[in-house]
Amino acid sequence: MTAIKKNKTYELDIIDLAFGGKGLAKPDGLPVFIDRCIPGDRVFAKIIKKKKSWAEGKLIKILTPSSFRTAGKCDYRNYCGGCKWQELAYGLQLEYKKRHVIESLHHIGGLKDVPVHDVIPSDPVYEFRNKMEFSCSPKRWLMPEELENEAVIKDFGIGLHVPGTFDKVIDIRRCEIMPGLGNEILDEVRTFIKASALPAYDLKTHEGFWRFLMLRHSVAFDTWMVNMVTREKRLEVVSNLCDRLTRKFPQIESVMNNITDAKSGVSTGQEEICLFGKDHIQEKLGKFLFKISANSFFQTNTRSCEKLYATVSRYAGLKGTEIVLDLYSGTGTIPIWLSDQAKQVYGIEIVKSAVVDAKANAGLNGIENCEFLEGDIKDVLPGLKILPDVMIIDPPRVGMHKDVVDQVLAMGPGKIVYVSCNPATLARDLEMLSLNYAVKEIQPVDMFPHTFHIESVALLVKKE
C-alpha cells in the first residue's frame, strides 16, 4: 500500500482495539485509529488526521464484518456517542477492558507483576443505568432514513448528542441502557414539549425554554424521579407537565424543576423547585438506604456498584477495630458501606452538598461511627489528627494530586484500597505509591457495558 495520505479513503483491516476503544489498523506499520470498528472488520475509511507516527480514520463503510460482531440492540448505535462497543460480544468487551488495565499498568506505571483478575461483569448489560440525562435542542440530528422525509419535525429533538456536534441531538425514542419505563416517560415529555408553545433552549443564541430532562431510577424500589431543567421559572407550564406525568406513571415519586440560565451546558439549577412528592428518591446498596437528590452524585450502575463496594470490603479486610479514612467520599456511600466493619470511618469530600447528603444518609441508616469532613483533600489532610489503619481512595478521573500522594505516603496507613475509573491515572498513582506500598492485586469491575470505560479496585499493603 502507498503511504497513507490525509483526506484519502482506504480499505483497511482492523487488527486490534486501541486505547479509547477505537479500532486499530496498521497499513505499512502506521497505526490508524478508527472509531466504531471491531478487530476482524475489513473497512473502508477516510483519513481525517495524519501525524508522523499515527493517523485517524473515519469509518465510511464496513466491507466485511468481523466474526466478533453481535447484533446491537439500539437503533442509534452507529451515531450516538453512548454505547460504541454495542456490537462487540460482551465477553470480548470484558477481555479488552482487562487488557487495557494490564497495559496501562505496564506502560504508564511500569508495574509488570501485579495480578489483574478477570473483570466482574455487569448484570444486566442493558437497562442498567439508574440515571440518564437527555438534552433538548431546536436542532434535531436526522437519521439517514429521515433525511428525505418531509414529515419529520426538524426544529426539535430530545435525546443524546452526536459526538463532534455540540448542539445537535438525536431524537431518542428508545434508550436501551435505561430501564424500559424511562423511555415511556421520555416519550410523554417529548409529546408535551412539542405541543407547548415554548421552544427548546438553543446553545448558540441562549434563547429557548426547555433544557434537559434528567431521569433517575431506584432499582430497589422501582420508583422514578423526573427532573425537568428549564431556562426560566414558568410554574404554570411545568406543573401541567408534572400532572400529566404523575397521572400516567404511578411509579414517579418525585418531580423536580431545576431552573438555570447559565450559558454552560450544566443541568444543576440556580433554583430548584419540588413539583411533586419528595425532593429525592431512595435507593439501596446492600442493606443500606440512600437518599438521592436531583443533583447528588450516585454511581450510575446500582448492581455493579454493590459488586465494587463488596470488593472494597474484601480488600480492606476489616475486623471491626480499625480507623478507616475514605478520601473523595462523595455522598458517603463507601463509609456507610464499611460502617459496620470498622470502629470509625472518616470521609473527606470537596462538594458541600455531597457532604450534606453523606451526613443525612448516615443518619437515615442510624449510623454513628461515620464522620464527614468538607474541603479539598490536599488542604484537609495536613491538619488531620487521625492515623488511619486503612485508607480508601476513590479519586475523580484525573487521579490524585501529587501533594495528596505525598501526604498519604507520610501518613503511612497499613493498607490502601484504591478505586479508580481511569486505568491511566490508576497506573500513574500506583507507581508513586509503590515507593512504600506493594501493589498486591487488582480487581476490575464493569460499570459501563458497551463502552471502553472500566472501574478497578487495587489492594496496596505497606512494605516492611
Ligand SMILES: C[S@@+](CC[C@H](N)C(=O)[O-])C[C@H]1O[C@@H](n2cnc3c(N)ncnc32)[C@H](O)[C@@H]1O
Ligand atoms: C469518583 S467520585 C467518588 C465518590 C464516591 N466514592 C462514590 O463511590 O460514590 C470522586 C469524588 O471526589 C470528589 N473530589 C474531587 N476532587 C476533590 C478534592 N480535591 N478534594 C476532595 N474531594 C474531591 C468529587 O466531588 C467526587 O465526589
